[in-house]
Structures are given as C-alpha cells and as structure tokens.
Amino acid sequence: MFHSVFTIAIILTVSVDCGRILVFPHDGSHWVNMNTLIKELHSKGHHVTVIRAADSWYIKEHSPHYNSITVDFAASGDEAFFKLFVSRQLQIRQEKCQFWTSFSLDMELKKRFSEMHRKICEMVVHIIENQKLISSIREAKNDVMLTDPANGGGVLLAHYLALPLVFNVRWTVHGEAHFSIAPSPLSYVPFPLALLTDRMTFFQRVYNMLFYIVRLFLYRRIVGAHYSALCNRYFGPDLDYFELFQAADIWLMRVDFVFEFPRPTMPNIVYIGCFQCKPPSPLPADLEAFVQSSGEHGVVIMSLGTLVGDLPPDIDNEIAAALAELPQKVIWRHTGKRPSTLGNNTMLVDWLPQNDLLGHSKTRAFVSHGGTNGILESIYHGIPIVGLPLVFDQHDNLSRMKYRGVATVLDVATIEKNVFLEALQHVINEPSYKINMLKLSKLERDKPIPPLDSAIFWIEFVMRHKGAGHLRTKSYKMSWYAYHSIDVIAFLLLVVLLTALLTFAVIRYICCRACMKKPFEQD
Known part of the structure; x- marks a missing residue:
C-alpha cells in the first residue's frame, strides 16, 4: 500500500513539473541541434510537438521523442539545389577569375533563400488560416515556443499564439544572432564571414564596417518583404517584424567564448556551446577493429558535412592520394564514386559516429569542412583540425580556429596531393596544434553546469514564469x-x-x- 501511494505521489509530482513545448525548427544541419534539445526535454517528461513541412529533409514525422504536426505544404527548400550549389562553387573556384559566373551563382543563392523564406511565411499563413489546425494547437495549451530563428516562422506563430519564446540560435534571418540583440561595436567585434579577429587594423575596421552595412542590407532585401507582409497581415503596420525576434525571452546561444571572440552580451543570452558534445560511446565492432589496427599511428577522421558526401573526381583523387601516404588509418565519410587513388589505409563509410570517433584515444586529426557542430566536437575532444571550408560560415569558423593555433586551412577547390599531405603531417606531428587544442578543451569542459542542463533549465524557467521579461532590454523598441x-x-x-x-x-x-x-x- 505504501509503495502504491508513493508511486502515485511521484507520478503526480512529475506531471505538475512537466510542460508542453511547441517546436518550429529549421531543417538541415540545424535540426541536429534542435533534436538534441528535444530528446533531453522528452527525457525530463515534457510533451514536445514539432511542426514540420511535408517535404522536410531530416525531420521525421514519427519519433519516440515528440509528436509531429505535418503541414501539407512544401516549405523546407530544395536540398538538391544546395548540394548542386556547393559543387558549382567548387567548380568556379577551380576555374578562377570567373567573376560573372560566381556573381550569378551568388544571386541565385540569394533568390533561393528568398524563396525559402517566402514559403515559410506561406506555411505560417496556411497554419493560421486552417481553423481546425490552429484551434487544435491552441487547445493543446502549450507553455512555450522553441524555435530556431534562422527562419521566422516560429517567431511569428509564437506571437500569434501569445506564447513565450525561446531561441535555439546562432543565426537569425538577419545574420549572426549577437548582432540582432547585443551591443556590437564594430571597432573590435568582427562581423562573421568577414574573416577578421578582434584585433583589427584601421583598414580592417573600415572593411568590417562596410561588410556589416552591405550584409545587413542584403539580409533585409532577402527576407524583409516576406516577413513584413505577414506581420502587417496579422498584427498591423505599426509592428516591425524584427521586433518580434528581438523580444524573445531567452536566447540559447550555440557557441561560447572558447569559440567566440570576447564581446558585449545581454542577460537573456545563455551560452550553451558544446551542448551536443558528450563522452564517446563504444564504436561499432567493424569501426573499432579498424581503429585498433592503426597501432601507435592512430587514425584520421574526415567528414565534409551533411550536404557534401563526395567532391569532384579530380579533387577526390588528390585527397585520396595524399591520405594513402599517411602512416595513419583514415575513416572518410564518402558517398560518391570510389576514388581511383584510394589507399588500403582508408575506409569509406556512408555515415560515421563523429562524436564517438573524435573522442577515441587513437584519433589524431579531423579533416573538416568547418561546420559549427564539428568544430565544437573537435574542441571538446581536443582534436586538431585540417580545414577544407566549402560555403556559408565555414571559412569564418575555421579562420577562428587557425587564429587560435589549432587548425590549418586549405582551399579545397585548388587542393593538390603534396599540399594536403604536408598540411596533414604538420597538424599531426607539430605538438603545438594538439597542445593548443587541449587547452581549449579544458576551457570548454570547465563549466559549473553542463551546457545541455543549462539549456533545459532556462526553457523550464520560461515555462514556470510564463516568460522572462525581466531579462529583456527594451532597446529594440528605440529608434x-x-x-x-x-x-x-x-x-x-x-x-x-x-x-x-x-x-x-x-x-x-x-x-x-x-x-x-x-x-x-x-x-
């Protein structure tokens, strides 16, 4: 009898603490981060509902960790286009001096991004105008909206539903998140993508200022009209759409100051860098056997992200030929045609457990495209990097690592066997790379609260207090x-x-x- 009463009491206590969370995610690699939060929230007993488009790339309709609302609408963008875009960028960089071709491709990318945001706005209209759907969402009595502001769908929907708003964020529709909410003096805060540090010369500061102005203009041109029209339709002409972004209760920032340069911040920004990182789990038997066969030389891990499973054949062959001459074994995520120069020391895989391999004691270096997730996992596990940036923020991410002495960066489009081999050997054999990365790893791990626990605390904090207005500055309402x-x-x-x-x-x-x-x- 005592055990039954005790069990019921525990169940009732848990149910009181648990909440309902509505999630409007951003597809692609951003989903990896959001899914980590969702799994942890589910493990705490919270009920999570994910809104997804019918053509979603990675967001599954069925999951043990969340319920989904599949909107019968194509709004996730064209995955095939972005893969083609990467290959075309490489081709242009190989040809060199093809200014007009590069400019045309860049304009096409901006057009595609504009189209993506237009579709997201149409998806929000579809949700709101579907009386049955919007009523069911209201009747669920969600406690908070969790969204990635790389698209604005969740932001506008949260305002329409009058829900407190939490961001899982590094980028907003206007670029890097800090520049949207925190003071950002351009004299010592480099604008991301400008490939600068916090120690700028006069002309670098001029460049930083001009780069910021041009980029902000482009961001507004690409997304502004779509979100302004939607905002005007439902909230009237007096509310600027970006005010809704700046009014978010908590910004869970997916980086920290081991990665970022020192800069001003705000009380409602919570740094959760490396929240997806964790101690390594045992490898599958075939991978473990291959890793152990490397002996004292260890292994090199190579992955160029979710959009790039292979490179043009000539580049693949140069890379494979260089890898073949390493004494280390190599595990390379590669989904295309097998390179003709591939050595016996290299294993090609369609997928690899990146975190677990980076955390293995025999891993010596990581060949990476420079995505934020991979870089943070490298920092966490103390593995130096050979960077092969492709597009978007990858060049800037790797330039930060190069500045800290933990990476060397090459142009993958013009890569040549001997240059790549020399870079690999230098990073593996020069002790300073490993020493500097281990210093960053110690800093990254030395935190009073694990970043994932901190993220969950602040989401629950917003749920408990129906927002976090006392942490929000009203500066965004000022001219x-x-x-x-x-x-x-x-x-x-x-x-x-x-x-x-x-x-x-x-x-x-x-x-x-x-x-x-x-x-x-x-x-």
Whole structure:
C-alpha cells in the first residue's frame, strides 16, 4: 500500500513539473541541434510537438521523442539545389577569375533563400488560416515556443499564439544572432564571414564596417518583404517584424567564448556551446577493429558535412592520394564514386559516429569542412583540425580556429596531393596544434553546469514564469538615433553652442559698454 501511494505521489509530482513545448525548427544541419534539445526535454517528461513541412529533409514525422504536426505544404527548400550549389562553387573556384559566373551563382543563392523564406511565411499563413489546425494547437495549451530563428516562422506563430519564446540560435534571418540583440561595436567585434579577429587594423575596421552595412542590407532585401507582409497581415503596420525576434525571452546561444571572440552580451543570452558534445560511446565492432589496427599511428577522421558526401573526381583523387601516404588509418565519410587513388589505409563509410570517433584515444586529426557542430566536437575532444571550408560560415569558423593555433586551412577547390599531405603531417606531428587544442578543451569542459542542463533549465524557467521579461532590454523598441544617443548628443552640442554664443554676446556687450565709457572718463 505504501509503495502504491508513493508511486502515485511521484507520478503526480512529475506531471505538475512537466510542460508542453511547441517546436518550429529549421531543417538541415540545424535540426541536429534542435533534436538534441528535444530528446533531453522528452527525457525530463515534457510533451514536445514539432511542426514540420511535408517535404522536410531530416525531420521525421514519427519519433519516440515528440509528436509531429505535418503541414501539407512544401516549405523546407530544395536540398538538391544546395548540394548542386556547393559543387558549382567548387567548380568556379577551380576555374578562377570567373567573376560573372560566381556573381550569378551568388544571386541565385540569394533568390533561393528568398524563396525559402517566402514559403515559410506561406506555411505560417496556411497554419493560421486552417481553423481546425490552429484551434487544435491552441487547445493543446502549450507553455512555450522553441524555435530556431534562422527562419521566422516560429517567431511569428509564437506571437500569434501569445506564447513565450525561446531561441535555439546562432543565426537569425538577419545574420549572426549577437548582432540582432547585443551591443556590437564594430571597432573590435568582427562581423562573421568577414574573416577578421578582434584585433583589427584601421583598414580592417573600415572593411568590417562596410561588410556589416552591405550584409545587413542584403539580409533585409532577402527576407524583409516576406516577413513584413505577414506581420502587417496579422498584427498591423505599426509592428516591425524584427521586433518580434528581438523580444524573445531567452536566447540559447550555440557557441561560447572558447569559440567566440570576447564581446558585449545581454542577460537573456545563455551560452550553451558544446551542448551536443558528450563522452564517446563504444564504436561499432567493424569501426573499432579498424581503429585498433592503426597501432601507435592512430587514425584520421574526415567528414565534409551533411550536404557534401563526395567532391569532384579530380579533387577526390588528390585527397585520396595524399591520405594513402599517411602512416595513419583514415575513416572518410564518402558517398560518391570510389576514388581511383584510394589507399588500403582508408575506409569509406556512408555515415560515421563523429562524436564517438573524435573522442577515441587513437584519433589524431579531423579533416573538416568547418561546420559549427564539428568544430565544437573537435574542441571538446581536443582534436586538431585540417580545414577544407566549402560555403556559408565555414571559412569564418575555421579562420577562428587557425587564429587560435589549432587548425590549418586549405582551399579545397585548388587542393593538390603534396599540399594536403604536408598540411596533414604538420597538424599531426607539430605538438603545438594538439597542445593548443587541449587547452581549449579544458576551457570548454570547465563549466559549473553542463551546457545541455543549462539549456533545459532556462526553457523550464520560461515555462514556470510564463516568460522572462525581466531579462529583456527594451532597446529594440528605440529608434536608431535614440539607441545611439544621437538626439542627446545633438541636444548637448546645441546647449554648448548656445552657451558659447550667449557667453560671447555677453562679453561683446560688456566690451562695447566699456569702450563707450572711456572717452567720457578722459574728459
């Protein structure tokens, strides 16, 4: 009887603490991060509902960790296009001096991104206008919206449903997240993608400023019209769509200051860098046997991300030929045609357990495209990097690692066997790379609370308190001139000018009076 009562009490206690979480994710590699949070939330007893498009790349309709709402709408973008885009970028970089071709491809990418955001807005309209669907979402009485602001669908839907808002974020629709919410002095805060550090020369600061202005203009051009129209449709013309982003309760930032350069931040930004990293699990038997066969030389891991399973044949052959000359064994995620120069020391796999391999004691180096997830896992496990950046933020991510002395970076489009081999041998055999990376690893692991636990705490905090308004600054509601105190500076300058003019007038008046009295005094 006692055990039955105790069990019921525990169940009731858990049910009180558990909440309902509505998730509007971003597809592609961003889903990897979001799914990690969802699994942990589910393990804590929370009920998670994921909104997904019918053409989703990676977000499964059925999962043991969440229920899904599949919207009969194609809004996830064209995965085939982005894969083709990567290969075309490599081709242009190989040809060199093809400015017009590169410009045309870049414009095509911007067009595709604009189209993707337009479809997301249409998907939100489809959800809201479907009375049965929106009513069922309301009736679920969700406690919070968890979303990735790389698209704005979750942001606008949260405002429509009057739900507290938590971001799982590094990028928003306007670029890197800090620049959307935190003070970001361009004198020492490098704009991502500019490939700069926090120690800039005068001309680098000029470049940083111009790069920021141009990028912000492009971001607004690409997404602004779509979200403004949607915002105007449901919330009226007086509400700027980006204010809804800036009004989010908590920003779970997927990086930290082991990766980022020091910069100002805000009280509602919570740093959860490496939250997806964890101690390695045992490898599958075939991989473990291959790794153990490497002996004292160890293994090299190579993966170029979810969008790139293979490279053009000539590049693949140069890379394979270099890998064949290493004394190390190599595990290479490769889904294309087998390179003709592949050595016996290299295993090709369709998929690899990246975290577990990076955490293996025999791993010596990681050949990476520079995605944030892979870089953070390398830092966590202390594995130096040979970078082969392809597109998007990868060049900037790897330039940060190069600056910290834990990576060397090559141009994959013009790679040549001897250059790649030399870079690999240098990173593996030069102790400073490993030493510097182990220092970063110690910093990354030395935290009072595991990042994943911190993320879950703050999501639950928002659920308990129906938001986190006390942590939100109201600066986003200020005009640009008020935010930068231009009006105050102008007022004070006016006061100084008027005071100076008044003082000058008084002195001039006194001097004139004195000059007028002198002749009479002489008489």
